[in-house]
Amino acid sequence: MNFIMPHLPVLQVAIPLIAAPICVLFTFGGHRKVAWLFTLAVSWVCFLIAGALLSRVLLDTDISYAIGNWPPPFGIEYRVDPINAFVLLIISGISAIALPFARLSVEKEIETDRHILFYTSYLLCLTGLLGVTITGDAFNIFVFLEISSLSTYVLIATGVRQDRRALTAAYNYLILGTIGATFFVIGIGLLYMVTGTLNIADLAERLQPLSDNRVVHAGFAFIVIGMGLKLALFPMHVWLPNAYTYAPSLVTVFLAATSTKVSVYVLLRFLFTVFGPSYDFVNLTFEFVLLPLAIVAMFAGSITAIFQTNAKRLFAYSSVAQLGYMMLGVALSNIPGLMATILHIFNHALMKGALFMALGCVMYRLGTVSLGSMKGLGRSMPWTMGALILGGLSLIGVPGTVGFISKWHLILGTLEAGFWPIAILIVASSLLAVIYIWKIVEVAYLEKEINQEKTLKEAPISMLAPLWVLVILNFYFGIDADLTTWVARNVAETFLGGES
Amino acid sequence: MVDALISHYNYWLIIILMMLGLYVVVSRGNLVKKIVGLNIFQTSVFLLYISLGKVSGGTAPILTGKPEAFSNPLPHVLILTAIVVGIATTALGLALVVRIRESYGTIEEDDILISERSQDASDINGSSA
Numbered sequence: 001m002n003f004i005m006p007h008l009p010v011l012q013v014a015i016p017l018i019a020a021p022i023c024v025l026f027t028f029g030g031h032r033k034v035a036w037l038f039t040l041a042v043s044w045v046c047f048l049i050a051g052a053l054l055s056r057v058l059l060d061t062d063i064s065y066a067i068g069n070w071p072p073p074f075g076i077e078y079r080v081d082p083i084n085a086f087v088l089l090i091i092s093g094i095s096a097i098a099l100p101f102a103r104l105s106v107e108k109e110i111e112t113d114r115h116i117l118f119y120t121s122y123l124l125c126l127t128g129l130l131g132v133t134i135t136g137d138a139f140n141i142f143v144f145l146e147i148s149s150l151s152t153y154v155l156i157a158t159g160v161r162q163d164r165r166a167l168t169a170a171y172n173y174l175i176l177g178t179i180g181a182t183f184f185v186i187g188i189g190l191l192y193m194v195t196g197t198l199n200i201a202d203l204a205e206r207l208q209p210l211s212d213n214r215v216v217h218a219g220f221a222f223i224v225i226g227m228g229l230k231l232a233l234f235p236m237h238v239w240l241p242n243a244y245t246y247a248p249s250l251v252t253v254f255l256a257a258t259s260t261k262v263s264v265y266v267l268l269r270f271l272f273t274v275f276g277p278s279y280d281f282v283n284l285t286f287e288f289v290l291l292p293l294a295i296v297a298m299f300a301g302s303i304t305a306i307f308q309t310n311a312k313r314l315f316a317y318s319s320v321a322q323l324g325y326m327m328l329g330v331a332l333s334n335i336p337g338l339m340a341t342i343l344h345i346f347n348h349a350l351m352k353g354a355l356f357m358a359l360g361c362v363m364y365r366l367g368t369v370s371l372g373s374m375k376g377l378g379r380s381m382p383w384t385m386g387a388l389i390l391g392g393l394s395l396i397g398v399p400g401t402v403g404f405i406s407k408w409h410l411i412l413g414t415l416e417a418g419f420w421p422i423a424i425l426i427v428a429s430s431l432l433a434v435i436y437i438w439k440i441v442e443v444a445y446l447e448k449e450i451n452q453e454k455t456l457k458e459a460p461i462s463m464l465a466p467l468w469v470l471v472i473l474n475f476y477f478g479i480d481a482d483l484t485t486w487v488a489r490n491v492a493e494t495f496l497g498g499e500s
Numbered sequence: 501m502v503d504a505l506i507s508h509y510n511y512w513l514i515i516i517l518m519m520l521g522l523y524v525v526v527s528r529g530n531l532v533k534k535i536v537g538l539n540i541f542q543t544s545v546f547l548l549y550i551s552l553g554k555v556s557g558g559t560a561p562i563l564t565g566k567p568e569a570f571s572n573p574l575p576h577v578l579i580l581t582a583i584v585v586g587i588a589t590t591a592l593g594l595a596l597v598v599r600i601r602e603s604y605g606t607i608e609e610d611d612i613l614i615s616e617r618s619q620d621a622s623d624i625n626g627s628s629a
Contacts, residue, residue, distance in 0.1 A: 139578050146585045153592055157599070164603040165616055171596045175525060178538055178589050185582060186518075186545055192575070193552050309624050370623055 005052075009065040009078040012049045012088065013131045013144075016042055020123040027116050035116040036106070039123060040099040046092040046130065054085040058487070064136070072136065073199035079136030083342065083491040087133045087265045090349050094257040095126055098353065101466040102250045105360050109248045110158050118158055124151040125254070129262050138188045138198045141266060142181060145230070149177045152259060156247040162367075169242035176239045180229030183222045190219030191274075204274045211279050223270050224285060231263035233290075233327060234297035237320045244316035249360030252312060256319055256356050257349040264326050264345060272495035277333045290331035295425060297324030302432035306439070311362070311369040314436055315355050318395065321429065322348050328422070329410055337413030338492035340406050343484055347394075347402035350477065354391035354470035358384050361459035361467060371439065376449030380456035383464050385444045387471045392437035394474045397430050401478040405485070510551040517544035529609040531600065535593045542586045549575040549582070 004011070019042040026035040057063060057080055065078040080088075110118055128148025132141050153174045159166030192198060194215045195206040210216050225236075232240040240260075244252050275282045301321025308314035322344070329341030359369050361384040366373055378385040394401035407426060414422040458464070477484055505512060521544060524537025553575035561570040601607050604615055 139581075143581055143585070146589075150585075150588055150592060153596070157596060160599065160603070165619065167596055167600045167603060168612060168616065171531065171593065171600060174589065174593050174596065175534060175538060179522070179525065179541070182542055182545055186548065189545065189549050189552065189575075372624070 007065075008049050008053055008056075009063055009080055009134060010067065012046060012053065012134055013078075013127060015045055015049075016123045016127040016130065020120050020127065023116065023120045023123055030113075030116070032112070032115045033103075035119045036099070036103050039102075039119045040096075042123060043092065043095040043099050043126065046126065047089075047096040050085065050088040050092040050130075053080050054082075054089050056080075057082050057085045058490070073197050073202035076140050077136040077199055077201075078134050079201070080134060082487055082494070083268070084133045084265065086342070086487050086491070087262065087345065088130060090261065090346055091126070091129050091133065091258045094349055094353050095254065097466045097469055098250060098253050098257075098357070101253070101357055101360065101463050104460055104463055105249045105364055108364050109162055109250075111161055114158060118155070121151040121154045121158075122250075122254070124148075125155060125259075129258055132262050133265060136200050138191070138200055138203060139185075140198075142185045142188060145181055145184070145266075148259065148262070149181060149230075152251075152255065153177070155251040155255075156243050159246045159248045159251070162248070162363075163246050165242065166246035169239075169246045173239040173243045176229055176236075180226045180236075183226030183229065185226075187219045187222030187226060190215050190222065194219075200269065200274055204276070207274065211281075217281055220270075220275060220281060220285075224267070224289070227263050227267040227270070231260045231267060232320060232323055234293045234300060234320065234324060237297070237301075237323075240320060241313050241316040244319065244356075245310060245313040249356065249363050253353055253356040253360060256315075257353040260319070260323060261345045261349060264323070264330075264341070268330065268341070268495070271330065272338075277496070283333075286331045286333050290327050294324045294327035294331055295422065297321060297327065298425065298429040299432070302429050302436070305436045306432065308436075309371050311359055311371055311374065311440065312356070314371075314439075315352065315359070318433065318436065319348075319352060321433075322352070322395075324429075325406070325410060325426070328426075329413060332410075332413045332417045332419070333496070334413055334416050335489070335492045335496060336409045336416055338495055339485065339488040340409035340413055342488040342491050343402075343409060343481075344406035346484055347406045347474075347477065350402055350470055350474050351391050351394040354387060354467060354474060355395065357463075357467045357470060358388035358391060361463050362388075364459055364463060365456055371443050373450070374440075374443050375447040376444070377456075378444040379449060381458050384459050384467070387464075387467050388444070389437070389441060390471050391474065392433075392440065394478065396433045396437055399478075400475060402474050402481075403478070405478060405481045409485075409488075510547070514544050514548045514551070517541075517547070531597045531607040531609065532594070535590060535597070538593070539586065539590060542582070542589075546579045546582060546586075549579040 023035055023038055063080040066072055067076040067078065106115060106118060125148050128144045128151060131144030132148065135141055135144060153170045156173060157166055157170035191203060194210055194213055195203055197203055197206055207216060229236045244256060271282060277283055298321050301317050301324060305314050305317035308317060326341045326344050329337040362369050362374060365381065394403040397403035397407040407430065411423045411426055518541060521537050521541030524540060525534050528534050528537060553572040555569050555571050558569040558571040561573045597607055604612050606612060
């Protein structure tokens, strides 16, 4: 085992990357189940590697891995520190939990002859997300970002069997996603123009004396806008609701829990590692761009969610609001605020994963997730709806759930920054979440069941088990948040280290 | 002013191309034309990278033993990757357009929106009935 350990950073990305073309080979003979088992195994291997990396980084030091032995900053460097090891663990962990759920869900929602190619795209998407997170090279981020985006467009479009609107959703995401990624690459180009380096650590160093350079300002703006599009920051969120609504359930679970979080991570990386709050223009961006947009997102997302009639779209809009919380934490740029962002990356993955997985169970039995068809579902599918409500409580931020932990730190952050009216706004927008969760409670438990003659059964155990694992994690990390807050504090202090 | 225009003419052209592409993406309702706009937009970025690697008087970076100035090959190599990404994006986008045309019978955004609106409405009515 000893000769593998130093190569874990590259294996984290290489294993799913090599697995993807191997997965295509299962088309010969049409081994759908084998393809699924293979994807599951790869996900678990990635999860174990991410766990090993995180424990090494937390207990020991950061890892720098030179690809092909070319020393950084000349070669591509993979750099693992607590924040990206944490994000790696979230991505691969969600994938490892979601895949046992996947088989029946995919069986039901996607044409049979597409399954193997679907799993291939899924593996590529996983590769891209892990690659974006682990790499220490700015251009490499773009390449992996595009790998994950292109496979994401394909994955969303496979929802076409349920609803043809999956196609237009994928198309719109393709257009906006490509614009976002291209803006990002323009930004990288401008930074390269003045510094002559693409390595993130080197970039940070060489930008220090250039804080008044106009090209640097432009590059910074392009990167923030590009990533803002990718992470669905409020006015740039238009691709998100349709993409989440019409994608197959597994894809929604995976995307909602991981893909926007990876973009948040990239933005954090640029805002704090490459630039840092000591630059005036970064501070101005926090105060005059991110802060107002985050607050508008919290309300616009939640209010729009209240009026939705499709449960998946409802939670998609709620994701826009939740991303607002994350950006608010960034904009505060103090220790509790950043901790809230980092905690919420993890916590939101847990709660949205659970919620969309519960909706996947509903989809499996009903074939639709419109609120009208979910009437009285609490009686025929008690475990699924129970999980949905518990996940909803976590989304609201009831004490004892993970949602509470991140909102608590966010409120501490606003108070420390002296913005107490924003603390009130956070509570108010949480109350809006109560309204849309209550809508579901009302439909599922208080209304009479429609079509009583048809006996609806509870979702199969292979779908319920991963769902409840996520629900239990929602409560476990809500009560015992030592591990997550420790990581978050560690990261926040590194990010703000230069300042204090 | 004129000096700045002439000495940096490549950047001005790139900016014009970039804005043109972006404008086409936003303003056209035809899904294929949108992809054409996206391509123009991406191409302008390729040009940006390629022209920033140029060293005046520099030749191709091939070791000949003679002391020569070389153009910076790194941005050129980077942009090879970006071109591949652009091709993949275009191919995927066009494939989606074909599928959209098959299921909607049109590739005009407005017509698609109309038929999606009616589908949305029937979703709501169907569920409340």
